[in-house]
Amino acid sequence: MSVNSLFDLSGRKALVTGASRGIGRAIAEALAAAGADVAVTARGVTSLDAVLEAVSAAGRKAVPVALDVTDVARCRAGVEEAAERLGGLDILINNAGIEQVCPSLEVEEALWDGILDTNLKGAFFVAQAAARRMSRDGTGGAIINLCSLTSEVGIPTAVPYGSSKTGLLGMTRALAAEWAPLGIRVNAIAPGYFRTAMTEVFYENEGWQAGMLAKIPMQRFGDLDDLRGAAIFLAANASAYITGQCIAVDGGFLASV
Numbered sequence: 386m387s388v389n390s391l392f393d394l395s396g397r398k399a400l401v402t403g404a405s406r407g408i409g410r411a412i413a414e415a416l417a418a419a420g421a422d423v424a425v426t427a428r429g430v431t432s433l434d435a436v437l438e439a440v441s442a443a444g445r446k447a448v449p450v451a452l453d454v455t456d457v458a459r460c461r462a463g464v465e466e467a468a469e470r471l472g473g474l475d476i477l478i479n480n481a482g483i484e485q486v487c488p489s490l491e492v493e494e495a496l497w498d499g500i501l502d503t504n505l506k507g508a509f510f511v512a513q514a515a516a517r518r519m520s521r522d523g524t525g526g527a528i529i530n531l532c533s534l535t536s537e538v539g540i541p542t543a544v545p546y547g548s549s550k551t552g553l554l555g556m557t558r559a560l561a562a563e564w565a566p567l568g569i570r571v572n573a574i575a576p577g578y579f580r581t582a583m584t585e586v587f588y589e590n591e592g593w594q595a596g597m598l599a600k601i602p603m604q605r606f607g608d609l610d611d612l613r614g615a616a617i618f619l620a621a622n623a624s625a626y627i628t629g630q631c632i633a634v635d636g637g638f639l640a641s642v
Contacts (some may be wrong), residue, residue: 391623395420398471399620400464402454402511403481405432407581408531408612412478414439415613416620421476422446424467428453446471454481454507455499464514473522476620477515479508479530482549484583489544497545504549509556516560516569525568527620530557532575532631537639554631561629570628572619577635579607602637 399416403409404425413423417440425433425440430449440447448470452463468474482504485496512528519526534540535547536554554573561571578597580588587593598604615632618624633639 392617392621393420394476394617394621397421397475397620398424398468398473399476399478400424400426400450400467400471400474400515401478401480402426402452404436404478407583408576408579408609409478409480410436410439411609411612412480412616414443415616416476416478417443417445417447418613419617419621420445421620422448422471424448424450424471426450426452426463426467426481452481454511455502457506457510460507460510461514464511464518468518473524474515474518475524475526477512477526477528478616478620479511479528481507481511482531482583484543484546486542486586487545488542492545500545501549501552504546505552505556508553512556512560512571516564516567519569520567526570527624528560528569528571529616529619530554530571530573532557532573534575534577534633534635534638536573536575536631537633538642557631558629565628570619570624572624572628573631574612574615574619575631575633575635575639576612577601577607577633577638579609579612581609600638600641601635602641605636607634607636 399421401413404413405427413425417423422445423440430451433449437447450463450467532554533550536550557573
């Protein structure tokens with residue numbers, strides 16, 4: 386097998402949740418550039434116009450699916466809809482997530498439930514629906530969960546978010562062990578500090594930026610393009626013997642803690 390073929394996703398069918406912007410959109414575009422047809426989800430499909438255009442411009446099939454991951458029934462129906470419209474399902478990028486900064490002494494039940502229901506419960510039921518389809522088709526596949534630095538270290542004012550992402554890392558490992566006999570690999574990516582709409586509140590503070598850059602050995606924040614290679618690697622044959630792992634794309638932050 387040639388090196389190029391190890392990273393070729395031609396003919397693969399991928400589903401990316403939370404794909405209207407930021408990390409989800411960047412990964413959806415990367416998968417299309419590598420040859421995959423891509424279904425993309427958001428709560429409202431009109432927000433998906435830009436990513437659909439990018440996938441189509443790469444010459445790949447682009448499918449929009451309305452999906453609120455906090456609705457378990459819709460998780461199952463949405464995954465099935467995506468698979469039917471794509472003609473199968475080989476790759477799931479479990480990206481949909483939310484964050485809200487809040488001191489832990491001020492966290493209310495609604496905030497806790499909203500974050501955990503989206504980032505952990507929703508991710509599980511999307512993964513379950515995808516695995517059921519992959520198992521039924523007998524094709525196996527690759528599931529990639531979007532974890533976080535908070536999966537490994539504690540971040541003040543991000544307790545619900547960190548709890549959800551720590552749980553997601555544990556879920557990744559458990560599902561990898563359980564689903565390996567089905568030919569389904571389950572891995573994760575833990576992005577470091579990337580400037581997106583969800584994290585903009587941090588970057589508005591210049592003092593925070595300076596302090597954080599001092600902690601990152603590579604002395605820069607992540608660019609969304611930095612995530613493309615990790616996503617393609619974990620989705621492709623190049624990682625055929627890798628499951629239950631989490632790749633930190635963080636400029637060396639975790640290595641230096």
